[in-house]
Amino acid sequence: MTVLEVQGLRRSFAGLRAVDGVSFGIDQGEVVSVIGPNGSGKTTALNLVSGVLRPDEGRVLFQGRDVTGLRPERLAEAGLSRTFQNGRVFGNLSVAENVLIGLTPTLRAARPLARWRDIPVLRWLSLLAETAVALVDPPSVRRELAEREAEVESQLDRFGDRLRPRAEAAAHTLSYANRRRTEIARALASGPALLVLDEPTAGMNPVETAEVLEQLLALKAAGQTILLVEHKIDLVMRLSDRVLVLDAGTVIASGPPDEVRNDPRVIEAYLGKRRPAVRP
Amino acid sequence: MLDTALAGLVNGSSYALLALGLSLIFGVANVINFAHASVFAVGAMSGWWFSVDLGWPLWTVLLGVMAVTGLLGLVINLVAVTPLAKAPPIAALLSTFAVSVVVDNGAQLVFGPETRRFPALLATDNLGLGGLRFGTLDVTILAVAIGLMLVLGWFLRATRYGRAIRAVAQDRDAAAQMGIPLARVQNLAFVVASVLGGVAGVLGGMYLNNISPTVGSTVGMSAFAAATLGGLGSLPGAVAGGLLLGVVEAFGVSWWGGNARTLITFAVLLLVLWVRPSGLFGKRSPLAAEPMTGTFFGAARTVRLRPWQVAVAAVAAYVVPAVALDDYTVQIGVQVVVYAILALSLTLVSGQAGQISLGQAAPLAIGAYTSALLTTGTGLDFWLSLPISGLVAAVLSVALVSPSWRLRGHYVSIATLATGLLVAAAAVNFDWLTNGPSGVSAIPPPTLFGAPVSAPLAVYFLDLTILLVVLLLVVRLRRSTLGRIWSAIREDEVAARSSGIAAAEYKSLAFGIGGFVAGIGGALFAQQYGYIDPSVFGISVSLLALTIVVLGGLNSPLGAVVGAIVLVGLPEALRMLEETRMLTYGLLLLAVVLFRPQGLMGKVAR
Ligand SMILES: Nc1ncnc2c1ncn2[C@@H]1O[C@H](COP(=O)(O)OP(=O)(O)O)[C@@H](O)[C@H]1O
Ligand SMILES: [Mg+2]
Numbered sequence: 001m002t003v004l005e006v007q008g009l010r011r012s013f014a015g016l017r018a019v020d021g022v023s024f025g026i027d028q029g030e031v032v033s034v035i036g037p038n039g040s041g042k043t044t045a046l047n048l049v050s051g052v053l054r055p056d057e058g059r060v061l062f063q064g065r066d067v068t069g070l071r072p073e074r075l076a077e078a079g080l081s082r083t084f085q086n087g088r089v090f091g092n093l094s095v096a097e098n099v100l101i102g103l104t105p106t107l108r109a110a111r112p113l114a115r116w117r118d119i120p121v122l123r124w125l126s127l128l129a130e131t132a133v134a135l136v137d138p139p140s141v142r143r144e145l146a147e148r149e150a151e152v153e154s155q156l157d158r159f160g161d162r163l164r165p166r167a168e169a170a171a172h173t174l175s176y177a178n179r180r181r182t183e184i185a186r187a188l189a190s191g192p193a194l195l196v197l198d199e200p201t202a203g204m205n206p207v208e209t210a211e212v213l214e215q216l217l218a219l220k221a222a223g224q225t226i227l228l229v230e231h232k233i234d235l236v237m238r239l240s241d242r243v244l245v246l247d248a249g250t251v252i253a254s255g256p257p258d259e260v261r262n263d264p265r266v267i268e269a270y271l272g273k274r275r276p277a278v279r280p
Numbered sequence: 281m282l283d284t285a286l287a288g289l290v291n292g293s294s295y296a297l298l299a300l301g302l303s304l305i306f307g308v309a310n311v312i313n314f315a316h317a318s319v320f321a322v323g324a325m326s327g328w329w330f331s332v333d334l335g336w337p338l339w340t341v342l343l344g345v346m347a348v349t350g351l352l353g354l355v356i357n358l359v360a361v362t363p364l365a366k367a368p369p370i371a372a373l374l375s376t377f378a379v380s381v382v383v384d385n386g387a388q389l390v391f392g393p394e395t396r397r398f399p400a401l402l403a404t405d406n407l408g409l410g411g412l413r414f415g416t417l418d419v420t421i422l423a424v425a426i427g428l429m430l431v432l433g434w435f436l437r438a439t440r441y442g443r444a445i446r447a448v449a450q451d452r453d454a455a456a457q458m459g460i461p462l463a464r465v466q467n468l469a470f471v472v473a474s475v476l477g478g479v480a481g482v483l484g485g486m487y488l489n490n491i492s493p494t495v496g497s498t499v500g501m502s503a504f505a506a507a508t509l510g511g512l513g514s515l516p517g518a519v520a521g522g523l524l525l526g527v528v529e530a531f532g533v534s535w536w537g538g539n540a541r542t543l544i545t546f547a548v549l550l551l552v553l554w555v556r557p558s559g560l561f562g563k564r565s566p567l568a569a570e571p572m573t574g575t576f577f578g579a580a581r582t583v584r585l586r587p588w589q590v591a592v593a594a595v596a597a598y599v600v601p602a603v604a605l606d607d608y609t610v611q612i613g614v615q616v617v618v619y620a621i622l623a624l625s626l627t628l629v630s631g632q633a634g635q636i637s638l639g640q641a642a643p644l645a646i647g648a649y650t651s652a653l654l655t656t657g658t659g660l661d662f663w664l665s666l667p668i669s670g671l672v673a674a675v676l677s678v679a680l681v682s683p684s685w686r687l688r689g690h691y692v693s694i695a696t697l698a699t700g701l702l703v704a705a706a707a708v709n710f711d712w713l714t715n716g717p718s719g720v721s722a723i724p725p726p727t728l729f730g731a732p733v734s735a736p737l738a739v740y741f742l743d744l745t746i747l748l749v750v751l752l753l754v755v756r757l758r759r760s761t762l763g764r765i766w767s768a769i770r771e772d773e774v775a776a777r778s779s780g781i782a783a784a785e786y787k788s789l790a791f792g793i794g795g796f797v798a799g800i801g802g803a804l805f806a807q808q809y810g811y812i813d814p815s816v817f818g819i820s821v822s823l824l825a826l827t828i829v830v831l832g833g834l835n836s837p838l839g840a841v842v843g844a845i846v847l848v849g850l851p852e853a854l855r856m857l858e859e860t861r862m863l864t865y866g867l868l869l870l871a872v873v874l875f876r877p878q879g880l881m882g883k884v885a886r
Binding site (some may be wrong): 088186 | 772780
């Protein structure tokens with residue numbers, strides 16, 4: 001089954017064509033990686049797919065549904081989770097709370113009447129019901145919260161003893177690598193149909209990178225569908241089913257990792273001419 | 281017709297000069313300089329002093345004023361902006377706001393609060409052209425303004441430092457890498473902007489004919505609207521916005537009278553924010569992500585009291601005034617309580633959800649007017665009017681502010697500021713509803729079990745009980761899932777949305793609940809004084825509320841109460857004068873932002 005289908009996406013910034021007619025699809029359980037030199041439009045493409053930016057042209061289908069131009073919160077609720085290139089954690093919330101936020105789409109008791117949210121004015125019934133529930137804190141909500149907190153624990157376990165001892169620490173006190181881990185845990189918490197990662201190992205040392213690779217391989221083995229932007233070629237080669245190469249906003253090659261690696265156009269445009277820079 | 285347009289252009293040229301400075305500073309330092317309005321006031325006041333007391337001719341007056349305000353601009357940058365360069369945008373917004381309060385009220389102490397006639401340095405009605413009458417004054421104002429704009433244009437294009445300013449405005453990081461000295465360029469931008477602002481003060485003073493130390497805040501707000509109308513950061517936009525606003529105001533005033541001026545200005549400002557937030561000429565997208573508060577305030581954990589400590593404090597709050605305090609002191613207590621309620625509404629909106637509101641006087645005023653009009657007009661019982669006041673305040677604040685939710689950071693604060701000023705202006709202008717500037721009087725006291733609640737102690741008990749309920753409400757909300765969702769929006773809206781949080785809806789909810797609480801506070805306020813008028817709900821009330829929560833610790837409900845005691849109770853108990861009090865607020869706010877951003881009741885997280 002196709003999880004994501006992207007058709008002819010375009011987006012310009014003040015005349016600069018950041019993404020210029022990109023199409024691809026991802027099947028259930030596949031890992032698809034996007035590589036390309038800096039500024040080739042990878043992050044913009046992810047932003048278009050995840051609703052952070054609206055495309056000028058083109059369509060995005062998620063699980064068969066047209067989600068083009070949908071707001072990011074709607075996409076998250078529909079099962080598309082993402083992380084950000086520069087790492088965006090909620091600095092003053094604890095690690096556990098960060099992951100708990102990732103579970104927001106799964107809350108039922110704490111967010112009553114959520115179906116009404118799409119209807120103007122009437123959505124206030126839902127918002128007020130949510131306020132009432134927050135004030136009263138009935139047993140159903142407490143039970144739900146306890147369940148979700150247990151879920152947070154198991155998400156943190158994924159990263160061994162990296163996050164567990166720091167579960168109650170404010171996220172802004174974490175090391176860079178741990179922030180990235182927190183972000184990944186937050187994105188995975190709701191059990192997304194598609195996980196979108198923007199350079200998850202940027203700024204990590206080789207040991208940490210290898211660790212992330214192991215975790216991503218485990219996720220893949222468990223059937224998680226992943227769309228990945230990454231600069232570290234070895235990781236991409238080991239993990240991906242297919243690789244897309246972007247240059248100046250267009251896809252210049254795509255296919256299985258080995259093919260792409262040996263494609264002369266790729267070597268010319270990317271590997272040969274401008275070596276991928278590892279960001280500090 | 282033509283003479284109205286000409287009057288508008290002449291007045292608008294002051295706006296344009298001020299707006300130019302605002303946009304220049306916004307471009308270079310990415311700061312909305314609230315103190316710029318004070319630069320105008322200082323320009324006008326010192327211009328008055330040079331020409332009247334010292335008897336200087338116009339051209340030396342202008343030079344003198346340029347020197348004074350240029351220096352003032354430098355000081356503003358060095359004191360309030362540069363030290364906070366690495367802090368989130370909210371810091372410089374608050375610090376320049378604080379500086380404006382200090383300068384305005386400092387000027388009031390020096391020059392006295394009264395309005396002065398600005399001398400007629402030039403004739404106002406000696407020329408004619410095809411039936412259009414005007415004066416040397418009009419010609420001079422336009423000539424000086426246009427001349428200065430041309431000089432500025434030349435300076436920015438043809439000189440080394442001018443080009444450096446433009447480079448920094450375009451891309452700060454790239455400019456720094458090119459070896460442009462950022463600090464010096466920023467100083468220069470403030471000086472240039474303030475020189476223009478000072479000249480605007482003299483021209484504006486001559487045009488308006490009379491001036492007072494508070495003249496800056498009205499003209500400043502118009503300039504602010506003009507800069508936003510043109511597109512913040514765009515210099516041609518500032519000129520066009522200023523002139524356009526001047527003309528629109530002139531026609532509005534000629535049709536609806538002088539009181540309509542502020543109503544028009546802020547309605548225009550809000551409309552721009554709703555419809556085209558990047559303004560007529562703006563290039564920058566105001567939609568870019570920009571967390572407003574970041575870790576600045578929050579790097580603090582709030583001091584937590586144990587339940588028994590809270591209980592003891594609550595009991596003491598009831599018992600001590602009853603047995604130990606005289607009526608006068610209890611009345612001060614009532615004021616403290618009402619301000620604490622107002623501040624708690626901001627704790628939710630700004631502390632919890634991270635949306636800095638500069639207009640929380642709006643729901644307070646709406647609540648007060650609703651309750652006052654219902655109880656006097658229809659004879660409705662106070663107890664029924666109370667929730668209605670909260671509801672009306674909530675609905676109106678959401679309706680006025682939520683169209684701005686696609687904006688972030690600075691622009692949300694501008695929208696709340698405009699909302700606050702618009703509501704006050706509406707109270708003046710809609711006399712069929714609000715009885716205009718004369719206000720509503722003879723508001724009956726509430727009754728409880730058939731007896732009127734009018735003795736100070738009874739009013740105090742009533743208000744205190746409501747405060748405790750509100751406090752409980754805020755604390756419970758903070759600890760709930762909803763509280764966590766708001767925190768996530770405050771910390772990083774983009775990441776929150778990508779985690780499935782509908783940020784706009786939750787921000788509206790925060791404003792709604794905050795508006796409800798403030799509206800309740802307003803109803804209590806109206807009943808307590810028995811009299812209200814529009815002047816009671818000016819920008820100083822919004823400022824005071826914000827200062828209270830920043831001082832107490834933006835994210836600490838208890839801090840809001842402590843802040844109210846310190847800022848409302850103490851000055852009243854010390855019988856401080858109005859000007860010294862405002863001056864103290866300003867200095868305190870500045871000091872807190874510079875030295876203890878986590879507030880009194882926050883401790884630094886480790
Ligand atoms: N919000 C934005 N505004 C203007 N230009 C942007 C914006 N986001 C990205 N760009 C530009 O689009 C191009 C592609 O950027 P990006 O997608 O971040 O590339 P990559 O992730 O491949 O390094 C770059 O030239 C970048 O400067
Ligand atoms: Mg990128």
